[in-house]
Amino acid sequence: AQKVTQAQTEISVVEKEDVTLDCVYETRDTTYYLFWYKQPPSGELVFLIRRNSFDEQNEISGRYSWNFQKSTSSFNFTITASQVVDSAVYFCALSGKETSGSRLTFGEGTQLTVNP
Amino acid sequence: DTGVSQNPRHKITKRGQNVTFRCDPISEHNRLYWYRQTLGQGPEFLTYFQNEAQLEKSRLLSDRFSAERPKGSFSTLEIQRTEQGDSAMYLCASSPLSLAGDEQFFGPGTRLTVL
Numbered sequence A: 001a002q003k004v005t006q007a008q009t010e011i012s013v014v015e016k017e018d019v020t021l022d023c024v025y026e027t028r029d030t031t032y033y034l035f036w037y038k039q040p041p042s043g044e045l046v047f048l049i050r051r052n053s054f055d056e057q058n059e060i061s062g063r064y065s066w067n068f069q070k071s072t073s074s075f076n077f078t079i080t081a082s083q084v085v086d087s088a089v090y091f092c093a094l095s096g097k098e099t100s101g102s103r104l105t106f107g108e109g110t111q112l113t114v115n116p
Numbered sequence B: 001d002t003g004v005s006q007n008p009r010h011k012i013t014k015r016g017q018n019v020t021f022r023c024d025p026i027s028e029h030n031r032l033y034w035y036r037q038t039l040g041q042g043p044e045f046l047t048y049f050q051n052e053a054q055l056e057k058s059r060l061l062s063d064r065f066s067a068e069r070p071k072g073s074f075s076t077l078e079i080q081r082t083e084q085g086d087s088a089m090y091l092c093a094s095s096p097l098s099l100a101g102d103e104q105f106f107g108p109g110t111r112l113t114v115l
Helices: none
Strands: A003-005 A010-014 A019-021 A024-026 A032-039 A046-052 A059-061 A064-069 A074-079 A088-096 A110-115 B005-007 B010-013 B019-024 B031-037 B044-050 B053-057 B065-068 B075-079 B088-095 B110-114
Touching: A003 A088, A010 A019, A019 A110, A024 A074, A032 A074, A046 A059, A046 A064, A046 A074, A074 A088, B005 B088, B010 B019, B019 B088, B019 B110, B031 B075, B044 B065, B075 B088
Parallel strands: A010 A110, B010 B110
Antiparallel strands: A003 A024, A019 A074, A032 A046, A032 A088, A059 A064, A064 A074, A088 A110, B005 B019, B019 B075, B031 B044, B031 B088, B044 B053, B065 B075, B088 B110
């Protein structure tokens, strides 16, 4: 069975603070993919990043960065110098090639509020 | 607009009625997915199609639910004899045919309220 845990239900920060969203996953697949999606108040899920299980290189895209560590089964997401527009629910998701094909298993999400 | 579209955006119905939702994926995408999202939760997988073939169904998809993609383009999700527990956001996503792991592009969803 696949499982994604986002232990932080809600996080509130003040603009320009850095914030890290945690994601821990469980899978028995050797090949799997990890994703982060953003769901703003409008409701539409927006793709942010995908990593495969063989690529542990961390990635930076503007103010966003991701830290993938297989040893701890974690795929954490950091927003640097947060802005009010970053306020949204963020979901971590997993698909395992062997057992789940293309199906995404989502965590419960972290509600991020960035206050001015 | 070349993204995934869903209609209607909102549906209010009385318990026991049938409802049907439509999803139009991105035109060149072969795979189409349905998810359900309840308040405060992450989306849960319901089913997916590769072209017109329905390849996987979740056990969440009871026999009151049926999905079709007759020509491999748009898809419909029908719920028969709706129950209050069916109230949720129904999300559609599409992705190109490739190895597992392609990002799925989501539509705006259809919010169902069963009274």
